[in-house]
Amino acid sequence: MAAPMRGMSVLRQAFQGLVRPSGxxxxxxxxxxxxxxxxxxxxxxxxxxxxxxxxxxxxxxxxLNLDVLTELSIALExxxxxxxxxxxxxxxxxxxxxxxxxxxxxxxQSTPERCVAFWRALQDAWLNLYGSRLVTMAAIExxxxxxxxxxxxxxxxxxxxxxxxxxxxxxxKLGIVAPFWFTDVMLNTIGHRExxxxxxLGALYSAQQALSIGLVDxxxxxxxxxxxxxxxxxxxxxxxxxxxxxxxxxxxxAVLDRLRSQKEKDxxxxxxxxxxxxxxxxxxxYIASLQKKKx
Amino acid sequence: MAAPMRGMSVLRQAFQGLVRPSGxxxxxxxxxxxxxxxxxxxxxxxxxxxxxxxxxxxxxxxxLNLDVLTELSIALExxxxxxxxxxxxxxxxxxxxxxxxxxxxxxxQSTPERCVAFWRALQDAWLNLYGSRLVTMAAIExxxxxxxxxxxxxxxxxxxxxxxxxxxxxxxKLGIVAPFWFTDVMLNTIGHRExxxxxxLGALYSAQQALSIGLVDxxxxxxxxxxxxxxxxxxxxxxxxxxxxxxxxxxxxAVLDRLRSQKEKDxxxxxxxxxxxxxxxxxxxYIASLQKKKx
Amino acid sequence: MAAPMRGMSVLRQAFQGLVRPSGxxxxxxxxxxxxxxxxxxxxxxxxxxxxxxxxxxxxxxxxLNLDVLTELSIALExxxxxxxxxxxxxxxxxxxxxxxxxxxxxxxQSTPERCVAFWRALQDAWLNLYGSRLVTMAAIExxxxxxxxxxxxxxxxxxxxxxxxxxxxxxxKLGIVAPFWFTDVMLNTIGHRExxxxxxLGALYSAQQALSIGLVDxxxxxxxxxxxxxxxxxxxxxxxxxxxxxxxxxxxxAVLDRLRSQKEKDxxxxxxxxxxxxxxxxxxxYIASLQKKKx
Numbered sequence: 001m002a003a004p005m006r007g008m009s010v011l012r013q014a015f016q017g018l019v020r021p022s023g024x025x026x027x028x029x030x031x032x033x034x035x036x037x038x039x040x041x042x043x044x045x046x047x048x049x050x051x052x053x054x055x056x057x058x059x060x061x062x063x064l065n066l067d068v069l070t071e072l073s074i075a076l077e078x079x080x081x082x083x084x085x086x087x088x089x090x091x092x093x094x095x096x097x098x099x100x101x102x103x104x105x106x107x108x109q110s111t112p113e114r115c116v117a118f119w120r121a122l123q124d125a126w127l128n129l130y131g132s133r134l135v136t137m138a139a140i141e142x143x144x145x146x147x148x149x150x151x152x153x154x155x156x157x158x159x160x161x162x163x164x165x166x167x168x169x170x171x172x173k174l175g176i177v178a179p180f181w182f183t184d185v186m187l188n189t190i191g192h193r194e195x196x197x198x199x200x201l202g203a204l205y206s207a208q209q210a211l212s213i214g215l216v217d218x219x220x221x222x223x224x225x226x227x228x229x230x231x232x233x234x235x236x237x238x239x240x241x242x243x244x245x246x247x248x249x250x251x252x253x254a255v256l257d258r259l260r261s262q263k264e265k266d267x268x269x270x271x272x273x274x275x276x277x278x279x280x281x282x283x284x285x286y287i288a289s290l291q292k293k294k295x
Numbered sequence: 296m297a298a299p300m301r302g303m304s305v306l307r308q309a310f311q312g313l314v315r316p317s318g319x320x321x322x323x324x325x326x327x328x329x330x331x332x333x334x335x336x337x338x339x340x341x342x343x344x345x346x347x348x349x350x351x352x353x354x355x356x357x358x359l360n361l362d363v364l365t366e367l368s369i370a371l372e373x374x375x376x377x378x379x380x381x382x383x384x385x386x387x388x389x390x391x392x393x394x395x396x397x398x399x400x401x402x403x404q405s406t407p408e409r410c411v412a413f414w415r416a417l418q419d420a421w422l423n424l425y426g427s428r429l430v431t432m433a434a435i436e437x438x439x440x441x442x443x444x445x446x447x448x449x450x451x452x453x454x455x456x457x458x459x460x461x462x463x464x465x466x467x468k469l470g471i472v473a474p475f476w477f478t479d480v481m482l483n484t485i486g487h488r489e490x491x492x493x494x495x496l497g498a499l500y501s502a503q504q505a506l507s508i509g510l511v512d513x514x515x516x517x518x519x520x521x522x523x524x525x526x527x528x529x530x531x532x533x534x535x536x537x538x539x540x541x542x543x544x545x546x547x548x549a550v551l552d553r554l555r556s557q558k559e560k561d562x563x564x565x566x567x568x569x570x571x572x573x574x575x576x577x578x579x580x581y582i583a584s585l586q587k588k589k590x
Numbered sequence: 591m592a593a594p595m596r597g598m599s600v601l602r603q604a605f606q607g608l609v610r611p612s613g614x615x616x617x618x619x620x621x622x623x624x625x626x627x628x629x630x631x632x633x634x635x636x637x638x639x640x641x642x643x644x645x646x647x648x649x650x651x652x653x654l655n656l657d658v659l660t661e662l663s664i665a666l667e668x669x670x671x672x673x674x675x676x677x678x679x680x681x682x683x684x685x686x687x688x689x690x691x692x693x694x695x696x697x698x699q700s701t702p703e704r705c706v707a708f709w710r711a712l713q714d715a716w717l718n719l720y721g722s723r724l725v726t727m728a729a730i731e732x733x734x735x736x737x738x739x740x741x742x743x744x745x746x747x748x749x750x751x752x753x754x755x756x757x758x759x760x761x762x763k764l765g766i767v768a769p770f771w772f773t774d775v776m777l778n779t780i781g782h783r784e785x786x787x788x789x790x791l792g793a794l795y796s797a798q799q800a801l802s803i804g805l806v807d808x809x810x811x812x813x814x815x816x817x818x819x820x821x822x823x824x825x826x827x828x829x830x831x832x833x834x835x836x837x838x839x840x841x842x843x844a845v846l847d848r849l850r851s852q853k854e855k856d857x858x859x860x861x862x863x864x865x866x867x868x869x870x871x872x873x874x875x876y877i878a879s880l881q882k883k884k885x
Contacts, residue, residue, distance in 0.1 A: 156495065175830035177837055188487045192778045192841075193804055199837045200746065202829060214488055239497060240470035247472055247494045251487075451790065483782045509783055534792060535765035542767055542789045546782075 041071040042093055043079070050086035051233060052079050052134075057093035061100035064147050066114070068103075069121035076128035086241065087135035087233055090155055091226070092142060096165075101146030107274045108283045115271035122147070123263055130154040130185065131256050133245045135236040139229045141222060145170050145204060153185045153215070156236070156248070159229050160211075161222040166204040167215060173202035175282055179266065184255040190214045336366040337388055338374070345381035346528060347374050347429075352388035359442050360398035361409070364416035371423035381536065382430035382528055385450055386521070387437060391460075396441030402569045403578045410566035417442070418558055425449040425480065426551050428540045430531040434524045436517055440465050440499055448480045448510070451531070451543070454524050455506070456517040461499040462510060468497035470577055474561065479550040485509050631661040632683055633669070640676035641823060642669050642724075647683035654737050655693035656704070659711035666718035676831065677725035677823055680745055681816070682732060686755075691736030697864045698873045705861035712737070713853055720744040720775065721846050723835045725826040729819045731812060735760050735794060743775045743805070746826070746838070749819050750801075751812040756794040757805060763792035765872055769856065774845040780804045 040058040045051075054075055056062040064072075079085045092098050106118045129136065129151065138152040140160040144167040152158050152167065160167065169186060171178045178186075178199055186195045194213045197203065207219040220228045236244075259266065273279060335353040340346075349370055351357040359367075374380045387393050401413045424431065424446065433447040435455040439462040447453050447462065455462065464481060466473045473481075473494055481490045489508045492498065502514040515523045531539075554561065568574060630648040635641075644665055646652040654662075669675045682688050696708045719726065719741065728742040730750040734757040742748050742757065750757065759776060761768045768776075768789055776785045784803045787793065797809040810818045826834075849856065863869060 157492075172829050172833040172837055175833045177833050177840075180840065183841070188491070190488065191486055191781055193780065196778070196838070196841050197747075197807075199841070200829065200834050201825060202833075217492075235496060239467050239495065243467040243470050243472050243497075244495050247467055248491070250472075250475065251478065251491050251494070452787075483786070485783065486781055512787075530791060534762050534790065538762040538765050538767050538792075539790050542762055543786070545767075545770065546773065546786050546789070 039071050040068045041075045043075050045079075045082075045085065047084060049233075050084055050237075051089060051230075052082075052085050052087070053089045053091060054079075055091050055093040056099050059094045061097045061143075062092055062094050062148070063100045063103040064122070065103035065106050066118045066121050069118070069125045073121060073125045073128055076125065076132065079134060080128065080132060085134060086237055087137070088132065089137050089139055089226075089229055089233075090129075090151060091139040095142065097142040097148075098138070098140045098144035098165075098167075099148030099151060100143065101148045101150075104283065104287065108280065108287060110274070112271045112275055115274055116267045119267040119270045120263070123259060123267065126150065126154060126181070127256060127259065130252055131249070133241075133249075135233065135244075137229050137233060137236075139225050140165070140167065140207075140216065141225050143167070149215075150182050150185060153189050157229075157232055158216040159218045159220060159225050159232065160207040160216040161225050162207050162219045163222065165207060167207070167210050168202070168204040169199055170202040170204050172200065174286070176279075179270070181255065181259045181266075184258060188252075188255060334366050335363045336370045338370050340374075340377075340380065342379060344528075345379055345532075346384060346525075347377075347380050347382070348384045348386060349374075350386050350388040351394050354389045356392045356395035356438075357387055357389050357443070358395045358398040359417070360401050361413045361416050363398075364413070364420045368416060368420045368423055371420065371427065374429060375423065375427060380429060381532055382432070383427065384432050384434055384521075384524055384528075385424075385446060386434040390437065392437040392443075393433070393435045393439035393460075393462075394443030394446060395438065396443045396445075399578065399582065403575065403582060405569070407566045407570055410569055411562045414562040414565045415558070418554060418562065421445065421449060421476070422551060422554065425547055426544070428536075428544075430528065430539075432524050432528060432531075434520050435460070435462065435502075435511065436520050438462070444510075445477050445480060448484050452524075452527055453511040454513045454515060454520050454527065455502040455511040456520050457502050457514045458517065460502060462502070462505050463497070463499040464494055465497040465499050467494065469581070471574075474565070476550065476554045476561075479553060483547075483550060629661050630658045631665050633665050635669075635672075635675065637674060639823075640674055640827075641679060641820075642672075642675050642677070643679045643681060644669075645681050645683040646689050649684045651687045651690035651733075652682055652684050652738070653690045653693040654712070655696050656708045656711050658693075659708070659715045663711060663715045663718055666715065666722065669724060670718065670722060675724060676827055677727070678722065679727050679729055679816075679819055679823075680719075680741060681729040685732065687732040687738075688728070688730045688734035688755075688757075689738030689741060690733065691738045691740075694873065694877065698870065698877060700864070702861045702865055705864055706857045709857040709860045710853070713849060713857065716740065716744060716771070717846060717849065720842055721839070723831075723839075725823065725834075727819050727823060727826075729815050730755070730757065730797075730806065731815050733757070739805075740772050740775060743779050747819075747822055748806040749808045749810060749815050749822065750797040750806040751815050752797050752809045753812065755797060757797070757800050758792070758794040759789055760792040760794050762789065764876070766869075769860070771845065771849045771856075774848060778842075778845060 040056065040062075042055040042057045044053045044055070046053070054072070056068065056072070058065075058068050062068070076088075079088055102122070107115070110118070136155040136157075138155040138158045140152055140158060142161070143165050144152050144160075146169060149167050149169050169178045169182055171182075183195065183199060186198065190198070190213050198205075198213075205213070205215060207216065210216045211219045218228060218232070274283075335351065335357075337350040337352045339348045339350070341348070349367075351363065351367070353360075353363050357363070371383075374383055397417070402410070405413070431450040431452075433450040433453045435447055435453060437456070438460050439447050439455075441464060444462050444464050464473045464477055466477075478490065478494060481493065485493070485508050493500075493508075500508070500510060502511065505511040506514045513523055513527070569578075630646065630652075632645040632647045634643045634645070636643070644662075646658065646662070648655075648658050652658070666678075669678055692712070697705070700708070726745040726747075728745040728748045730742055730748060732751065733755050734742050734750075736759060739757050739759050759768045759772055761772075773785065773789060776788065780788070780803050788795075788803075795803070795805060797806065800806040801809045808818060808822070864873075
């Protein structure tokens with residue numbers, strides 16, 4: 001597999017996270033009701049405002065494995081049916097990273113059954129997020145490549161920290177291809193031309209670049225990300241919810257339905273593709289090269 | 296129904312116009328052939344240039360009721376078959392307003408039959424405008440919310456007065472939802488991402504904001520709107536008409552056909568939705584709140 | 591046919607090129623393998639970098655007749671199957687022009703059989719270019735109207751020389767209509783609103799204007815076009831080719847398939863349209879007017 005150039009350090013970090021996962025999630029805002037699952041997704045519900053903050057919490061880089069995705073799906077389902085919940089802020093409990101995307105270790109030397117289970121968990125988490133009735137906002141306080149970018153794009157609004165952080169669907173740089181529904185979400189966000197360029201190049205954008213092509217909606221200093229999200233939420237929560245939800249659903253229906261109608265086929269395709277000898281070999285070499293650099 | 300925040304004063308004005316309509320339309324440019332209908336749509340045909348100016352004329356805010364829409368449809372049909380007519384400028388005879396959009400009184404305590412007739416008139420006016428063979432230009436010399444924004448977006452080109460005026464599809468702010476063909480026209484104008492944000496928020500934009508997202512094509516001082524439209528028309532009228540019309544039609548066909556193929560279903564859906572008890576109650580409270588503020 | 595206003599001088603040049611073709615193509619970079627066809631398409635393959643430079647070479651304005659298009663198709667097919675070739679730069683050997691577009695003489699007093707053959711050659715050249723597995727870049731060092739703009743838009747990336755040169759699909763100015771697949775490519779490049787305006791007006795843009803609407807990706811001084819293309823190529827060639835090709839193909843498939851599924855119908859439509867008495871008369875008058883101005 002050809003060496004991907006930019007975004008490498010992020011992915012190296014991501015990988016390091018995968019092989020040396022640290023536990024430790026803390027529910028930081030103790031004054032609020034907190035019903036995080038035991039693992040890697042921390043949910044903090046402000047019953048006064050109806051705003052839930054969902055923090056990915058799998059240090060160091062929030063890589064998305066089967067457990068994280070399953071917990072995220074469950075957390076989103078709970079919020080969806082919680083009548084007191086009006087909005088959801090997706091954020092990270094790990095400094096400097098929103099999410100490094102899918103956990104490569106789920107793809108390497110894994111059984112086809114595990115691959116399919118992993119992919120279904122990703123599909124479900126995404127269907128829950130992109131199709132949510134809630135106002136959804138991404139507070140991007142760190143790097144957000146690949147699957148991290150997908151989660152951010154699937155919210156209604158994105159605020160990103162200025163500085164060194166990058167965001168984008170960089171799959172081609174690793175020799176893999178973004179699934180069609182990743183592409184669909186990006187098309188709905190930045191249009192056809194920018195998507196074609198972004199995906200062919202596996203481009204990772206600075207916050208300013210992301211703002212200029214519409215990949216994020218606002219760029220502010222790191223410390224201002226959360227206050228900015230909260231300020232923006234006020235505008236969105238003024239809108240009568242029923243009308244807003246019908247509007248949102250009707251605009252996202254085509255893209256949601258496209259995956260819904262072929263979930264199993266899409267999961268099977270992923271499992272088959274990943275388990276090809278050539279792909280396994282590439283992934284193995286990639287992981288080995290990262291471990292070597294780490295040591 | 297939650298209280299809509301911005302754009303309220305425009306809509307209040309709109310409502311006041313509805314309950315206290317004033318008559319008085321004048322054909323201002325007497326040197327030209329003038330075949331306005333007796334009521335609320337004033338048509339002024341310049342036989343030298345082949346440009347018809349169509350002014351909405353239902354003071355104070357040009358709210359669109361069954362009569363206005365029927366007259367607009369008929370006026371557009373006449374111009375469409377008038378071989379001397381090459382272009383049409385859509386404007387307003389009422390100061391400070393392009394059009395406040397659909398007349399809420401057509402939706403409150405109305406019979407299902409009236410609702411269907413009203414909606415058909417809106418469909419026909421829009422099909423005539425969006426599918427017109429003429430060069431169509433919107434001279435937006437005032438506020439242009441909701442249905443006013445739809446009419447403007449359905450023209451080939453939009454010039455808006457700078458200053459305090461606002462434009463946008465603000466339906467969700469009132470707790471209602473823009474029909475799918477409003478959405479389709481906006482998608483063709485500002486793309487998917489901006490449309491999703493605009494419709495979820497019911498956003499009303501200043502002229503400068505509208506320019507920056509492509510919702511209007513030019514912003515000039517109020518007194519320059521008409522001269523700018525006339526100057527721009529010269530460019531459009533230099534193009535061989537047959538080629539221009541084929542081009543325009545082919546690009547708008549999908550959106551036009553989508554409504555054409557389900558006109559009755561769409562009208563019936565509107566009538567059913569509006570006559571729900573909950574919607575009638577909301578509209579009643581809304582109208583009462585406006586009357587209270589007015590007194 | 592109404593007189594087209596802007597872009598006239600370019601097209602006049604184009605026509606002059608057609609009636610007074612000059613021969614003389616030189617393979618300018620002799621240090622490289624050079625397998626240009628005997629005629630009007632010059633291919634220069636750099637075996638070190640894997641980059642082929644394909645230069646249109648039908649002075650003075652590279653108008654695209656049956657021969658040029660056939661040679662271009664063959665050249666593209668050869669590169670497509672040449673495993674050492676990774677990228678292709680489309681450029682011009684004629685100063686001041688990228689390509690003036692389709693050769694009008696192929697449309698005037700031609701037999702229906704010739705018209706169909708001409709159109710098939712255009713379809714094939716475009717299918718080969720837009721669907722190419724190679725990284726494709728347009729080095730636009732001169733005017734690029736109509737078919738010239740189509741070729742440029744069909745590449746993956748466009749660098750244009752700043753200055754007086756213009757680019758756009760100006761068909762309506764000549765009283766003709768861009769085929770649906772020209773429109774599809776433009777929609778994928780600059781979006782719906784800009785395409786509708788561009789095609790209705792037959793607009794020709796300066797390099798700066800083209801940059802601002804996304805019709806080209808970079809604008810540099812004339813002498814910097816080729817070095818800029820080469821620099822940009824380095825980014826694209828770092829991407830693992832298999833993943834890039836799958837990504838590109840999946841994003842262009844819908845538009846490619848739309849033509850593939852109706853090639854014969856599209857060619858027959860063109861031949862029928864062009865051979866109408868009214869169109870032939872218009873083309874005859876147009877050619878006569880150009881010859882008159884030339885003398």
